[in-house]
Amino acid sequence: MSKIICSAAIRGAKKIIDMAEESYEEALKKYGPEQEVSFPNTAYYLPIIYSILGAKVEKLGDMKDIFQECRKLLPPVVSEDIWLPYLGPALDAGMATFFAEEMFEAIRYLNEPNFYTKTEDPSEDNLWLGAADDVIFRKRGVEFVDGTAPGFAAIMGTPEDKEVASRIALELQEKNLYIFMHDQSNGKNMAELLVDNGVQVGWNTRLVPFGKSYTSAVFAIGFACRVALAFGGIKPGDYKGNLIYNKDRTFAFIMAFGPVSDEWYANAAGAINWGFPTISDWDIPEVLPTGICTYEHVVSNVPHDEIVQKAIEVRGLKVNVTKIDIPMAFGPAFEGERIRKDDLFMECGGGRTTGVEVLISREMDEVEDGKVILEGPDISDIEEGQNLPIGILVEVAGREMQSDFEPILERQFHHLINYIQGIMHIGQRNIMWIRIGKGAVEKGFSFKHIGVVLHGKLHQEFGAILDKVQVKIYTIQEKVDEVMQLALKVYEERDLRLGSMTDETEEVFYSCTLCQSFAPSHVCVITPERIGMCGAYNWLDGKASYQINPTGPNQPIQKGECLDELNGYYAGINEFVAQASRGAVTQVSCYSLMNNPMTACGCFEAIAAMLPQCNGIMVVNRDYRGMTPSGMKFTTLAGMAGGGMQTPGFMGVSKHYLTSKKLFMAEGGLKRVVWLPKMLKDELAEKLKKRCEEIGMPELFDMIATEEQGTTEEEIMSFLKEKGHPALEMETAIG
Template sequence: MSRLVAFAAIQGAYNIVSKVEGAFKRAMDKYGPNQPLAFPNTAYYLPVIYSVLGIKVEKLADAEAVLKQCKELLPPHIKGPIHVPYLGHTLDAGMAAILAEEVFEAIRYVEDPDFYLLGEDCDVENGKIWLGAADDTIMRKRGVEFVDGSAPGFAAIVGAAPNPEIAKMIAEDYQKKNLYIFMCANQSGTTFAEQLVEAGVQVGWGTRLVPFGPDISAAVFALGFANRAAMAFGGVKPGDYATVLKYNKDRVFAFVNALGEVNAEWAANAAGAINWGFPTIADTDIPEILPTGICTYEHVVSSVPHDQMTAKSIEVRGLKVAVTEIPIPVSYGPAFEGERVRKDDVYLECGGGKTPCCELVQIADMSEVEDGRVEVIGPDIKDVKPGSRLPLAVVVQVAGRKMQEDYEPILERQIHHLVNYAQGIMHIGQRDIAWYRIGKQAVEKGFTLEHIGKILHAKYHQDFGAIFDKCQVKIYTDEKKVNEMVPLAQKAYKTRDERIEGMTDEGTETYYSCTLCQSFAPTHVCVISPERTGLCGAYNWLDCKASFEINPTGPNQPIQKGDTLDAKLGNWKGVNDFVYKASRQSVSSYNFYSIVYDPMTTCGCCECIAAVLPMCNGVMTVNRDYTGMTPSGMKFTTLAGTIGGGNVTPGFVGHSKYNVTQRKFIAGDGGLKRLVWMPKMFKDEIRERLMKRGEEIGIPNFIDMIATEENGTTEDEIYAFLEKVGHPALTMESILG
């Protein structure tokens, strides 16, 4: 490798560590050693330091040990003509720089708490775009996309392109390939993120264009995201640096794009990224590191033209990306799913409570369907003025020898994602509460309502072609026709819901596995039955059945449950045998219906986590969107970090939101009557189903007996509330046996 690269990286690391030492000393003098030091809402402390060194940085004084390690990692400066093995020294220098920068950014949160925005969205109108460290809610929500493959990796872009137009070209090319783009560092007075804003591109987590910060030190937020994925989804233990780094190389496909002049501090950060197996691809003529070793292929590649930047980066990282062209006039891909069409940008709006709207997928006879036919019945976009509203009914008819009624809702549920993938189109909700917004820029490019049908036809064939042969779409905007379709669609929804509601675990001999999350949590095996949906909330039994039909070698495999070993707890020999093999011999048995005795494994993708509250003789559950404290003494992030690596953890279990109101929810421990606390936002979300289940268990007012954070967040407070309302858990046998 080049002596010049090593020289620059090592010099840059010395500069960074020295700068952070100065900031640390000033902070100690100003705030004192007990000043709390943390990134907002994370159970992983400062995640790079925690994962690599195992040090829990909770207050300013804790950072002193980290900086001491940084100084010990700094290698000697390169002097004279004597040859040394540069790569090892360069890697150490890079690691020292990264660890020090994480301390620096944590101190920034203390000194300027408003520097970074909280949440997923940028405030472009007020000139605030920097999002800083992703909290654990964002990390788990977005981390799922790295698990299921909808986000194959991320590009960490430092610096700025020559102009906003080139920045937009590079960003949209990555978006089309479904990658995330993490941005930091300035070049010649601007940044890549600011260039995108200038070019009219929406930035934020929703569009996968994430502006972390204006300085090179913000690169540590990208590595922190990757390291938390290793701990949360992969179950890697803090301090096991070798496994953390290998996990990221093998499972998190990331790379650095250095745009513009590369100084010594940038070189140090690039060297740091190589430790994780993340190579750097630059547009300038910098010394290269071409031999393989730490990274999959080359470590540093230079002088890459901007129109070849994405292709070269993907090649060097060894990333496999599948992109399918859809016959529409706007860009298309999952990266556009979170894009918002704001009120002033709307050309046409449908549904959302403002006009009648519904979506329906129906099976049809082969003779009734003309494959690829798309009809718009009523006014299309060209027939209305900007800002107009229309009623809408999207009716898809599919036909095929393998098509079944059970597949209708699976296909219908995909409409939300598939339409949202079109740039400039926003879709919210589903069924008869769907809401469409079509932006002015999309219309300017030629988008019409007919293109919604073209999207569904193309993607259904691509993703579900194994189960049907022909597909046609009718899009109604004529008010009379839409009003005729809505009650027909509502009748179909009701019939489907009753079909899955009527299924029981006892009456079903075949369950289904889901090992999708094993790419991040290798020992996690989800088994899905009619009365226990997948813990991520994305799969029920019918979904898995359809998935297996579509992809017989995929993650959803049929499992013959076999002999019943324990009917109360939900334990079957066939399930245990499958789980033992699929978990790489790590899990020999677990119970479907218990939180106390060998509960099912949990991964970081779970929608909710339940925990036993011994004093209350019951359980609490918390959804991942709730960021407050719970009566277990832990927030969701801490709970997930403790049990979310594919572990069997008695007293805790991950589950879906829907599972709470399924009849088998912790049935082996007493069932729904054990539920004593949940966040108000979650309670309100499933209120209707909770009320129905309360009536079924003979306690019509049960929903009012469940405490929320408004009643307390400690066991003592919750116990007092339970006594006041006469909660049944207090008179049940001990939950701990």
């Protein structure tokens, strides 16, 4: 490895450790060793230190040992006339850099609690988001698991020209990457240049301004470490497992713009430990031999119009982007883009006008593949602010197409239309809403482009069951009303078909092992009355997925003989799970929280947990950040329910499973539920009330406590007694 780079990395590491330790000593005098320190709302402590060393830094005093470790790792500073550094010492210096920077940032949170926004998007007066909390991490981290986001580009500094910066950011977005932004070059930073050029930044557009200094690079590396811990089954302290996992699965790289300081070299050396190379536009020494990284470690002098492609090549990232022929940029990075009032050109549906979308299957000779028609005014025919009704009718045909697949395909409209830069899609069916931004109109957006997107992407993603797709878009009220009448009839028939399915009417259930490579013993069993715990896959989704990809993560399970109707033990399910988990799990109950509950990876929408004193069950959703009557917050409970383990009394569930007839059937069903966060109870209110009526207890809804009644078992018990909750009279659920 280059002597210049190694020397600079070691010098930079020493400066950073000295700076961090000075900050630590000052904080120690000010607050004392018992002062709690942390990143906001996370169960991962300081994630790099936690994942690599297994150390839980919870108080200032805990940092002392970590600084000693930094000093042990730090090689001597290199003299001019002696050749000492090789790759190993530089990597050690880089690792020590990240430990020191993570502690420095934790102390910054203590000293300056409002330095970062601690939100998903920038605020009006603060651009810098700081470390992602666990709610953001869970929502975004899973995208690194399912391939929606293959990796991230950690930007250090910026090109000086805002147009160049915007073009590079857009090219990275089109590759579906996250862009994590840090530090500045010659007084300029990339995030501010993007905002100045009218580009939306924040987690929703994958343009994430972590921090204004180089020390914020630990938020990017820490995010990668948490992915390995949460989804990869890597244990804290298994540094080798964490580094290898990220090298093989998280396709990340450093992109450095402008002069490279010793501190940047130190951070780059640290990133190489994870297999993340550095690509720079500056004239710095290169490290071309392979070794730790997949290919080269440091590549320099790359022109701005080539730097994205070069970075992807060096990292070994295989990006498969099929061009959709529309004038706007297109990809998952734009799914979270908002069209605000000042950006709005016009809108359709959403209560402003009539809006409806529906997909139906036809006979082969009734569909002309690739046909996209528009009847009514187009964008170019109207003035700004002139809203139009819209009816989107997608007709498909295929030899393997079934009517059961219609709602699954239709549900793709939401994210596929949102993939168009400058277009915002909300809702579905006859409550859909489209907002069209001025930027899209300036680039030549036409309603026909929606048809082009739906035709192309439905073919790409569902080619195994679709042979033909045609799209008809109407913006004339009379024609939209016709589509509405057709759609309402289709919706009614569809809901009746889905609603009539039960676990007893179907002999085949479906597995989901999408996350098994990250939690090897986890097998999700999806039944007609039990949606996947992530909330994203129901029984029909599993069936469609198997038809589309017969060797994929959703496999049919012949449920076989029912061994225990109350607990939901089936011979076929036990046999399948034992085989799919490689013997780690031999029995799974479909309907019990206490007896061999279903395993989870970590992607669940909510967690169910037994409350022994109350003889009842609480369910807490991921978005609720407060304390629960179990004495644990969601982040702590997640450690009990995830990782592919079976922990009686703790189980991941989807939110809407709470309205299923099979909910906790072995424990008495909905009558056993005693506590929900208010936000979850309100979200499911209508369906929960209906379910309460079905079981003959309409008053049960008002008997379920929320945090307004208490967050301890004692407080909840008092409320339950006052209301006469049925759980108090039920047989104890804990044997």
